[in-house]
Amino acid sequence: MVALEILRGNEAGLQPRMSLQGYIIGNGITDQNIENNAQIPYAHRMALISNEYFEAAKISCNGEYDNPDPNNLQCLLALQPIHECINPLDDGQILEPKCAKPHLIGRNHTFWDDFSIDHLLLPFVKGGMWCRVSFVQDQNYATSYVWANDPTVQEALHIRKGMILGWTRCNHSLSYEINVQSVVQFHKLLSEKGYQALVYSGDHDMIVSYMSTLKWIRSLNMTVEDNWRPWVVNGQVAGFTEKYKNNDFYLTFVTVKGAGHTATEFKPKECFAMLDRWLSLYPL
Known part of the structure; x- marks a missing residue:
């Protein structure tokens, strides 16, 4: 665009x-209809669902896996075991653990507010699950929060004081309308x-x-x-x-x-x- x-x-x-x-x-994301309907064929190709599950959905859903006809009971039944297989996965990286995602990201508050620099220096709990990003462990992105919220960094980037109260990796407080499908x-x-x-x-x-x-x-x-x-x-x-x-x-x-x-x-x-x-x- x-x-x-x-x-x-x-x-x-x-x-x-x-x-x-x-x-x-x-x-x-180019065409959400194409992308959403490709998830199940992709899951089949990556051996996340069985041939039987995929063929049943393919026959009954006519390629419409994302928003199936609510009156098409055969399709709905075929999709149920498929979702049971893929829902526990991290769809952003199917090999990594699925962790609870941050849910307090906003204009005036981030889940980083509850952390301190000590979390970068202290080892994580032994035996704890590694997570790229989660509510309790932001192991891969922690340094970006420290860097981007540093006053000297913001000054070097010519960020006007008061414009950014707290930098977040994903700012879900922005309000806009999706009008291009x-x-x-x-x-x-x-x-x-x-x-x-x-x-x-x-x-x-x-x-x-x-x-x-x-x-x-x-x-x-x-x-x-x-x-x-x-x-x-x-x-x-x-x-x-x-x-x-x-x-x-x-x-x-x-x-x-x-x-x-x-x-x-x-x-x-x-x-x-x-x-x-x-x-x-x-x-x-």
């Missing part, structure tokens, strides 16, 4: 003109103008699965320029990639092996190599 707005501004002659050559989408058409418009795109997915992300991303990419009816193949970092397979072409528009699709939602926080080394190569116009 931002790339398209820049394009329109350039075409309208707005100043200053922005030198837009392409854009990058990582684990991006799909941006697939935006990609189509950009492709017709010849911009380059890098679209990547963590292959263990069930929120926006790589299957759903591939589905909307292939709906653009582009030609496969470079067939599906592994890409490598330090001699090891970092994921898989496929390149599409439409006239002068190139779209590079990439999976990041072992990464979740979002890929960069799970596999920073591999994602840095991916971004560096793409920005340098060097093949993955």
